[in-house]
Amino acid sequence: MDILILIIAFILLLVAISLISGLWHGAPYMPTSKSAIRSMLKLAKTKADDVVLDLGSGDGRVLVMAVEEFGARGFGVEITWFYYFWSRIKIALKGLSKQIIIRHEDMYMSDISEASVVILFLLQDTNQKLKDKLIHELKPGTRIVSHYFTFDNWEPKAKDEKYYTYLYIVPER
Ligand SMILES: C[S@@+](CC[C@H](N)C(=O)[O-])C[C@H]1O[C@@H](n2cnc3c(N)ncnc32)[C@H](O)[C@@H]1O
Numbered sequence: 292m293d294i295l296i297l298i299i300a301f302i303l304l305l306v307a308i309s310l311i312s313g314l315w316h317g318a319p320y321m322p323t324s325k326s327a328i329r330s331m332l333k334l335a336k337t338k339a340d341d342v343v344l345d346l347g348s349g350d351g352r353v354l355v356m357a358v359e360e361f362g363a364r365g366f367g368v369e370i371t372w373f374y375y376f377w378s379r380i381k382i383a384l385k386g387l388s389k390q391i392i393i394r395h396e397d398m399y400m401s402d403i404s405e406a407s408v409v410i411l412f413l414l415q416d417t418n419q420k421l422k423d424k425l426i427h428e429l430k431p432g433t434r435i436v437s438h439y440f441t442f443d444n445w446e447p448k449a450k451d452e453k454y455y456t457y458l459y460i461v462p463e464r
Contacts, residue, residue, distance in 0.1 A: 309373045313347065316370045316397065317420075318413040320349055327438055328356050328410075330454035335408045335434040337361040344368070344406035346398040346413070346421070351378030351391065353410050358390045365391035366406065368398045403428050412438040419443055426461060433461040 313319050323331075331353075337343060339362035345353040348367025357363045365387075369375045375395040382391045394401065398421070403409065406429060411418060418440050425435060439455045441447065447457040 306373065309371055313371045313374075317399075317417040318347055320371065320374060321412070322349055322352060323412050323438055324454075325352070325356065327454040327456060328353050329360070330451045330456045331410055331436040331438060332357055332361055332408075334449055334451055334456055334458045335410075335436050337363050337408055339363060341407045342366055342405050343408045343410060344403055345410045346401070346403070347411070348378060348393055349374050351382050351393060354378075354391045354393075355382065355385060355387065357408075358387055363408070367391065367393040368396045368401045369393060370395070370397050399424065404430070407433055409433060409435045410438075411435065411440070413440060415440045415443075429461045431461050431463045435459040435461065 311319055337357060341363040343354060343357040343363045343365050345365070345367045348354060348369045351367060354365030354367050357365050367378065369378060372395065375393060378393050382388055382393065409425065409429065418437060419442065422442050422445070437457050441457050442459060445459055448460050449458040450456065
């Protein structure tokens, strides 16, 4: 009996560590509200021919809305196993597995070149660390929308103050 309790406690500990592990990789899990997601996708003028990339895609809610309400395709990168599996299950149950791909990857190592819209809800320092990758690996003209956090020394092209969403455009090289 004691061993069973120890095993259950160990499993619960692993799950708890998994849930907060995003914190060490760039940002803890915190879901964006539907209104803020809609604000970001509208700020980016998301259309049916867009590939929307959510860096740190959590439970996949940003990509589900990008597909269901804007007709775009979705691509997510998530480092936490729990959210990676949970988002894949959710997307499969909604019948959206053909329109949305989620990869279990570290966003710093991901190939992001196919995206035309990039969504971020991370941390101020993490945005800063990603800035060079975004500017050099995304196509000029790609729209980047960040929720709550901005980029140092980069003026947003537009913002929605109500939902703290900020639009940036990748400049010509
Ligand atoms: C604040 S949550 C945002 C979730 C989702 N994008 C949303 O808006 O609802 C940040 C997510 O980024 C993930 N994350 C943190 N660092 C990461 C990294 N280096 N690579 C991939 N995902 C990461 C976390 O696990 C977490 O799910």
